[in-house]
Amino acid sequence: MTELRFLVLGSAAGGGLPQWNCNCSNCAAARDPSSGLAPQTQSSLAVSVGGKTWAIFNASPDIRQQIQQTPQLHPSALRQSPIKSVVITNADVDHIGGLLTIREKQAFDLISSSAIDAVLDANPVFRVLDPAFVRRHVISLDEMFSPLDGIEARIFAVPGKVALFLEEGEPELGLEGEQTIGVEFVAGGRRAYYIPGCATLPDWLCARIRGADLVFFDGTVFTDDEMIRVGTGVKTGQRMGHMPITGDSRSGSLDVMSKLDIARMVYVHINNTNPIWRDGPERGAVTAAGFEIGHDGMEINLA
Template sequence: MTTGLRFLVLGSAAGGGLPQWNCNCANCAAARDTSSGLLLQTQSSLAVSLDGETWAIFNASPDIRQQIQQTPHLHPKGLRHSPIRSVVVTNADVDHIGGLLTLREKQGFDLFCTATIGGVIDANPIFGVLDPAIVRRHAIRLDETFFPLEGLEARIFAVPGKVALFLEGDTPDLGLEGEQTIGIEFLVGGRRAYYIPGCASLPDWLCGRLHGADLVFFDGTVFADDEMIRAGTGHKTGRRMGHMPIMGDEKGPGSLHSLSGLEIGRMIYVHINNTNPIWRDGPERKAVTAAGFEIGHDGMEIGLA
């Protein structure tokens, strides 16, 4: 019996999680200190259900074993069983497909992805551990309806992005709109929700699509475009990595400004990098919450009746 859309944030952090294994930035150091109050966060993933019994997973994080273990809803109910009915992949980044290797234990589920993302999976023979006799692959097309769970109507749509890091050439196209980076639209009982963990920009057409939505999970990778450079943890900007910064600058507006006028019911940042200052109390976090936005965290649950 349908009870309404139910969302569980399995992982709220970007690739590497919080703390990242080789990083001792201020956030990572605090996350290792149990007295700091900053909790560990796993890599990007979302679980969705209509009845609380069967679930669809959106992005298979490398942390998926830990995420399942800390989420009783996803525990097996029999000797060999899983309430996970399907997995949907929004891009071919390692933090979104690496967990498929954990789901290799001869347990059946439906795997939904675009033909482009499926081609990346097929090109790496290690993913052959997913027995095609029991892991049923479905190629989904942009703007066509599919059902990751019975009764759960969803559509995928292209969002600005780029190919996965391990597929980049010397000069990757940072404004691609196609099957390599997608957003998910959920439609149940007149309610609209969106999951967009990776997005390079918010053009007018995308703002129009999100306008008036009941719920949006959006890419919160970096607060400032040059955040990683200033932190000394990397040499790439957020935009170079294919992620729109939360705060705008002379190069363009940030997602906080672009999304603020769209009359969205609840706006939640996910896929948050370990360097992002919104993880901790401070002016950046206050700017986000003062605008009515929420900061996702592992175990966060949201329901739409």
């Protein structure tokens, strides 16, 4: 029997929890061992069939720590990592920064869309990934590929925007192209999705994920103006390219996804300001709607 194994390596948004320069209530709690809120690293997912080899989805700047705290990813012999591929879903720093850490002459496949590959190609710092070891693969939208033996996957466009460091003036929001992608996994008759960044849930995307066995979805902010109200920023969730959890019947992922007959729904890429990190009415509303809050070390197996 084929079993898809998912390990949440990092569940937080850019900067992690606690964020280095923030003392909001969540960050303060994450620094306090007695609070019950454990620190969380930046967004990344590991996927396997059988647990011997793994594909990593997004190379977080925290990847060294994530590997260290995940025994399944430890080297089994001298220079023998079980990580066989890395797939990038957008070019934000919190998803590509870790590539600079895994540069030590280790063979793996680096997989992305052409737009994301072009960003890596344009920045000379990523030349530290020795092409004699790191094989780069550009995948077209909706093209089937295998990040590991036994797993079939597709990438597809989701509404988003260009990476922050590529913005020039006001970027196009809700852009549907190769800049922001989701991943569909198919194995053993099961269907799962990883969508850590998404600006909206249009009808076509709802139709695609409807009835899935598992969806990891963008949970960056609870309300669109969350960072403004908390005082940690001046941008809304939408301006950052992230759909808020709550809103009206079309603008909040909680309401929209609750109607799609998805067996398991897990929020990931959760910002340090998001109140769902701790017990309270916001977390209660999310769990009452059938969602789970992702956390570092969370494991889900689909047999």
